[in-house]
Amino acid sequence: MSNDLSHALQAQVKEALANKQTLAIIGGQSKKFLQTPVATSTLELVNHSGVIDYQPSELFITARAGTPLSEIEHLLAEHQQLLASESPHFSRGENLATLGGTIACGYSGSRRPFSGSLRDHVLGVRILNGEGELLTFGGQVMKNVAGFDVSRLMVGARGTLGALLEITLRVMPKPEAEITLRFECSLRHSAQCMVDFMHQSLPLSAMAWLEGAVFIRLQGTERVIQNAKQKVGGELMTNSPHFWQSLGEQTHPFFHAQSPLWRLSMPPSSHLEIPEQALFVDWCGGLRWWHTDKSEDEVKKMAAKQGGYAYLFRDAVPVSGDVPPAHLLALHQRLKKSFDPQCIFNPGVMGDSV
Amino acid sequence: MSLSNITRGLLIAQLKKVLSKESLLQEPETMRPYECDGLSAYRQLPGVVCLPETVEQVQAVMRICYALKVPIVPRGAGTGLSGGALPDSAGVLLVLTKLNHILEIDTQNFCARIEPGVRNLALSDVTRPLGLYYAPDPSSQMACTIGGNVAENSGGVHCLKYGLTVHNVLGLKIITVEGELLEIGGKTLDSSGYDLLALLCGSEGLLGVVVEVTVRLLPCPEYAQVLLAVFDDVAKAGSTVSHIIAAGIIPAGLEMMDKLVIQAVEDFTHAGFPKHAHAILLCEMDGAKTEVIEQISRVQDIMLQSGAFELRVAKDEAERALFWKSRKSAFTALGRLSPDYYCMDGTIPRRSLATVLTRIAALSEAFNLPVANVFHAGDGNLHPLILYDANREGDLKQTERLGSQILELCVSVGGTITGEHGVGIEKLGGMCMQFTSSELTQFLAVKTAFDEQGLLNPGKAIPTLHRCAEFGAMHVHQGQLTFPELERY
Ligand SMILES: Cc1cc2nc3c(=O)[nH]c(=O)nc-3n(C[C@H](O)[C@H](O)[C@H](O)COP(=O)(O)OP(=O)(O)OC[C@H]3O[C@@H](n4cnc5c(N)ncnc54)[C@H](O)[C@@H]3O)c2cc1C
Numbered sequence: 001m002s003n004d005l006s007h008a009l010q011a012q013v014k015e016a017l018a019n020k021q022t023l024a025i026i027g028g029q030s031k032k033f034l035q036t037p038v039a040t041s042t043l044e045l046v047n048h049s050g051v052i053d054y055q056p057s058e059l060f061i062t063a064r065a066g067t068p069l070s071e072i073e074h075l076l077a078e079h080q081q082l083l084a085s086e087s088p089h090f091s092r093g094e095n096l097a098t099l100g101g102t103i104a105c106g107y108s109g110s111r112r113p114f115s116g117s118l119r120d121h122v123l124g125v126r127i128l129n130g131e132g133e134l135l136t137f138g139g140q141v142m143k144n145v146a147g148f149d150v151s152r153l154m155v156g157a158r159g160t161l162g163a164l165l166e167i168t169l170r171v172m173p174k175p176e177a178e179i180t181l182r183f184e185c186s187l188r189h190s191a192q193c194m195v196d197f198m199h200q201s202l203p204l205s206a207m208a209w210l211e212g213a214v215f216i217r218l219q220g221t222e223r224v225i226q227n228a229k230q231k232v233g234g235e236l237m238t239n240s241p242h243f244w245q246s247l248g249e250q251t252h253p254f255f256h257a258q259s260p261l262w263r264l265s266m267p268p269s270s271h272l273e274i275p276e277q278a279l280f281v282d283w284c285g286g287l288r289w290w291h292t293d294k295s296e297d298e299v300k301k302m303a304a305k306q307g308g309y310a311y312l313f314r315d316a317v318p319v320s321g322d323v324p325p326a327h328l329l330a331l332h333q334r335l336k337k338s339f340d341p342q343c344i345f346n347p348g349v350m351g352d353s354v
Numbered sequence: 355m356s357l358s359n360i361t362r363g364l365l366i367a368q369l370k371k372v373l374s375k376e377s378l379l380q381e382p383e384t385m386r387p388y389e390c391d392g393l394s395a396y397r398q399l400p401g402v403v404c405l406p407e408t409v410e411q412v413q414a415v416m417r418i419c420y421a422l423k424v425p426i427v428p429r430g431a432g433t434g435l436s437g438g439a440l441p442d443s444a445g446v447l448l449v450l451t452k453l454n455h456i457l458e459i460d461t462q463n464f465c466a467r468i469e470p471g472v473r474n475l476a477l478s479d480v481t482r483p484l485g486l487y488y489a490p491d492p493s494s495q496m497a498c499t500i501g502g503n504v505a506e507n508s509g510g511v512h513c514l515k516y517g518l519t520v521h522n523v524l525g526l527k528i529i530t531v532e533g534e535l536l537e538i539g540g541k542t543l544d545s546s547g548y549d550l551l552a553l554l555c556g557s558e559g560l561l562g563v564v565v566e567v568t569v570r571l572l573p574c575p576e577y578a579q580v581l582l583a584v585f586d587d588v589a590k591a592g593s594t595v596s597h598i599i600a601a602g603i604i605p606a607g608l609e610m611m612d613k614l615v616i617q618a619v620e621d622f623t624h625a626g627f628p629k630h631a632h633a634i635l636l637c638e639m640d641g642a643k644t645e646v647i648e649q650i651s652r653v654q655d656i657m658l659q660s661g662a663f664e665l666r667v668a669k670d671e672a673e674r675a676l677f678w679k680s681r682k683s684a685f686t687a688l689g690r691l692s693p694d695y696y697c698m699d700g701t702i703p704r705r706s707l708a709t710v711l712t713r714i715a716a717l718s719e720a721f722n723l724p725v726a727n728v729f730h731a732g733d734g735n736l737h738p739l740i741l742y743d744a745n746r747e748g749d750l751k752q753t754e755r756l757g758s759q760i761l762e763l764c765v766s767v768g769g770t771i772t773g774e775h776g777v778g779i780e781k782l783g784g785m786c787m788q789f790t791s792s793e794l795t796q797f798l799a800v801k802t803a804f805d806e807q808g809l810l811n812p813g814k815a816i817p818t819l820h821r822c823a824e825f826g827a828m829h830v831h832q833g834q835l836t837f838p839e840l841e842r843y
Contacts, residue, residue: 028580055703055705056600057596057599057600057704057705058599058703058704058705059599066835080602081602106544106549108544112543113543116517116521117543117544117551119552120517120520120521129796131840133792133796134792135790135792135793135796136793137793139768139769139770140703140768141702141703141733141734141735141768141769141770141773142514142733142734143509143513143518143699143701143730143733143734143735143770143773143774144701144770144772144773145506145556145770145772145773145774145776145777146770146771146772146777146781146784146785146788146789147777147785147788147789147793147797147816148553148556148557148561148797148800148801148814148816149520149552149553149555149556149557150553150797150800152520152549152552152553153548153549153550153552153553155549156544156549157548157549161548172604173602173603173604174602176463191462194463195462198464198483198573199573200575200576201575201576201577201641201642201643202642203641203642203645218608220645221645221648223644224642224645227642227644228642253738265542265543265544265545265546267460267463267465267540267541267542268462268541268543268544269462269463270463279535285762286542286543287543296778297405305684307540307541307542308540308542309542309545309546311546311776316612322546322547323546323547324544324547324548325545325547327536327537328536328538328547328550330537331550331803331804332547332548334611334802334803334804335548335800335803337803338796338800338803339799340800340804347450350547353664
């Protein structure tokens with residue numbers, strides 16, 4: 001379904017401004033585990049949808065924010081392409097996730113260390129800022145340094161800097177084939193094991209540790225993959241795509257544990273004393289998922305001590321997720337004001353102060 | 355406007371307290387080498403030049419300037435091509451080249467912490483023996499600094515596959531205009547809160563002074579091979595680029611040179627480039643050896659089908675290095691052909707390469723100024739070099755006029771006025787062309803969030819609306835694009 005509601009949405013923002021209302025920007029509501037904004041009114045983006053421009057040979061796609069992520073992925077797959085960041089939907093199989101919501105949350109999947117993050121692939125955006133102005137930044141080309149990089153600033157800003165209307169993403173060729181290999185390895189040795197794999201010029205597209213084993217995903221042509229497999233050995237997994245999807249979408253049994261789920265972004269080789277069964281390591285060590293009942297203070301301190309940061313990702317009640325670090329809070333507030341002077345967008349989703 | 359004698363006296367007295375004698379230049383003769391960057395058509399002596407040796411000194415200088423409301427222009431090696439480091443006569447030129455230490459190479463976490471004055475190439479030189487390298491490789495990498503790279507979000511010949519500076523920076527330490535040290539990101543693959551790293555990369559010294567950078571290091575690929583394809587027609591080479599990408603291949607680098615460049619480069623490096631060719635493409639593949647060999651053969655087929663009349667694979671590592679050296683010395687080689695050159699930097703969608711190159715040739719003829727093309731074809735990032743003579747009456751004016759028409763052409767096919775060299779002082783007019791006044795106002799608001807009084811690199815990168823009004827008035831076809839017949843995307 002293709003539908004341009006830019007002007008109606010703009011009118012709604014202007015009206016909210018005039019009436020001193022606040023707006024909760026609503027997409028597909030897939031990420032229900034996150035705190036919803038505390039606003040007086042809503043700005044619904046789901047019906048502002050449709051792919052606007054897709055040029056496979058130019059490696060970009062432009063679509064409206066309400067376009068389902070799955071629609072984009074299917075279209076790309078038809079042309080042997082994909083979104084290289086492998087961003088999760090968290091839709092529980094219902095195709096709820098929209099492009100806009102995906103960008104606003106800014107999550108990247110297992111491919112992150114090898115093909116870049118979601119923000120790395122954002123080339124341009126069209127937004128409504130807090131004054132109801134329609135603004136375009138970036139474009140459809142990879143190299144573009146005209147003006148500040150507002151497009152990438154929007155990624156992960158959770159809608160607090162403006163309502164995303166259109167997004168242009170870089171797309172990548174889909175590898176011909178993939179396989180996943182499993183290697184028995186203790187958590188303690190996993191960091192060195194991953195470092196060693198990194199130095200072997202393998203066509204890697206994911207590397208994780210779970211339940212006593214390191215998993216590597218290789219991609220490329222059949223020949224390249226077979227060659228690499230001969231070089232490193234390992235046990236061939238039969239259901240590679242399903243395995244990575246279940247980890248990315250957090251449907252894997254690991255995520256069924258009852259304790260709150262913490263997300264820790266860490267220097268890849270840093271060591272944390274965490275019980276093995278409560279931990280899943282992605283991004284070659286750069287991302288750790290930890291089920292624990294420890295206090296917020298304790299987890300955050302543990303991560304910070306090793307040069308990382310942590311936030312509560314899922315709990316029995318909705319969580320606020322990532323909030324600005326204290327030393328950058330003032331700057332965040334000023335930036336927020338520069339886009340949304342009256343603070344009408346998504347109050348409370350990034351902590352109380354932004 | 356220049357510094358009043360009173361302010362200058364006060365400023366120097368205070369700077370003397372925090373900087374050594376050699377780190378404070380105040381005489382015209384000693385400041386002369388700093389009067390311009392790579393865009394030498396613009397020159398200006400600064401109020402004073404500071405060359406701090408420590409982060410604390412940077413901080414102290416910033417505090418002094420902030421208290422006295424003196425503008426600051428940061429500068430790295432001064433290789434920038436848009437006048438971003440052009441001094442302010444009423445301000446301090448803050449040169450960061452003495453902050454040139456590699457603080458840490460972390461092989462376990464694939465990163466390095468370095469000071470902003472470290473030269474781009476110096477970093478990879480040190481890390482290569484450890485099997486690691488820093489991917490972004492601007493042609494100026496022998497000289498340019500990492501701080502400058504961050505400020506410009508520089509690219510290089512390998513950024514098609516490995517990304518620009520923004521994709522390879524994990525953390526930054528900046529000194530704010532008030533003199534506060536802020537730490538953003540670190541050794542992690544993402545950072546908490548807004549993506550300030552993205553905002554700071556390419557901010558041209560307008561938002562803060564970079565005093566430390568954590569960059570990502572990549573494992574050196576097992577094998578790399580470069581293919582040289584020769585064409586009798588620039589447009590054919592242009593469409594070949596699209597065909598390669600359309601086939602689902604992302605080369606590590608894909609560069610193009612036209613006839614003028616080939617001849618200049620060949621005279622300079624003797625790499626054996628065919629001087630009769632109208633265009634050549636350099637296409638590099640890297641990775642696992644089997645993968646590279648497979649891809650090279652696929653690319654060879656595509657190139658032949660697209661009309662290449664000669665193909666050559668570098669016969670050994672030495673020849674591969676020579677091919678790239680030739681590519682990277684193109685600007686220098688052209689510099690020997692002409693007293694001056696003016697380097698443009700527009701990016702266009704690849705599909706428009708052939709059309710735009712043909713239009714540029716026509717414009718070059720109409721203006722009677724030679725234009726050489728050597729560029730990052732895989733990214734559609736053009737570098738038309740206009741050859742001119744600054745000593746010839748009116749040449750510079752004509753050159754700038756031609757340049758601005760080339761940029762208009764880039765914008766009109768859906769591209770941008772600058773792919774990697776930045777806006778600086780040079781493309782302020784182009785900014786008015788590419789952005790609406792609300793968009794520019796938004797940029798200015800972002801600037802204010804970091805630097806309320808506008809003391810950091812004032813007058814660069816983001817034009818005021820007032821300035822755009824002036825610029826508009828200068829144009830005969832106000833608000834009208836030069837090529838209305840071209841399809842808009
Ligand atoms: C022959 C030649 C080839 C080139 N090839 C390329 C290329 O392939 N790709 C490419 O992208 N560029 C290229 N350039 C342009 C230039 O080299 C890059 O823009 C480079 O990053 C500038 O680095 P620098 O240290 O010389 O910075 P400078 O020129 O000194 O400064 C550039 C800008 O950065 C700001 N700045 C510098 N240091 C800091 C700091 N520590 N903190 C905050 N702001 C700072 C300055 O204020 C200025 O606005 C080329 C230039 C030449 C002369």
